[in-house]
Amino acid sequence: MDKRLISKKQEQALKLCHHGHLGLPQDAAAAHMGISQQAISKLLAACEKVAPQLFPILTKQEAWLYHCYMVEGWSPEEMVRANNDTGGDLTLNAVYKTFQRCKTKGLKFSGGRGKVLQLQIEKAEHQIVHKF
Known part of the structure; x- marks a missing residue:
């Protein structure tokens, strides 16, 4: 055992x-x-x-916002809109303060991963269209 x-x-x-x-x-x-x-x-x-x-242990809001930014690639404005569409009352200021708390807990932000991937795909498609 x-x-x-x-x-x-x-x-x-x-x-x-x-x-x-x-x-x-x-x-x-x-x-x-x-x-x-x-x-x-x-x-x-x-x-x-x-x-x-x-660790670190995040609050539910910190975990959700971090996931939305790093995995989904949402902008802070998109997070506010999504939260408020479901009856929440999140503000843009609250998103930025939450990101600051996440940083003080040791989390790293390297530009939204989803956005970076999306941008790279769009660039590749643009190059293909214009190359041929």
């Missing part, structure tokens, strides 16, 4: 807080587990030492 790298409590805290699972704020996760927010922070810090690849 394999030895556990993190305790069951640490695993529970990680699943409650991580954006890939429930994505609860630490205070809500602490209330769910019946422990203090400080205890949740300690559990997550211990998890980060063992499995740093699971």
Whole structure:
């Protein structure tokens, strides 16, 4: 039998807080587990030492905006429009502030990947049309 790298409590805290699972704020996760927010922070810090690849933990909004920008290649204006079309009240300023928070958490932005790919495809099509 394999030895556990993190305790069951640490695993529970990680699943409650991580954006890939429930994505609860630490205070809500602490209330769910019946422990203090400080205890949740300690559990997550211990998890980060063992499995740093699971960090940083993002809020649901941070994860969604980062995905939209880096994977889908959406502009901030497109993100605001998509969110507001579904009843949200996201502003352009909130998008930029969220990106700043993501950067302080250590995430890298290298120009929206989707946009870069789309631009390269359009350039290639343009060259093909004009070459022949």
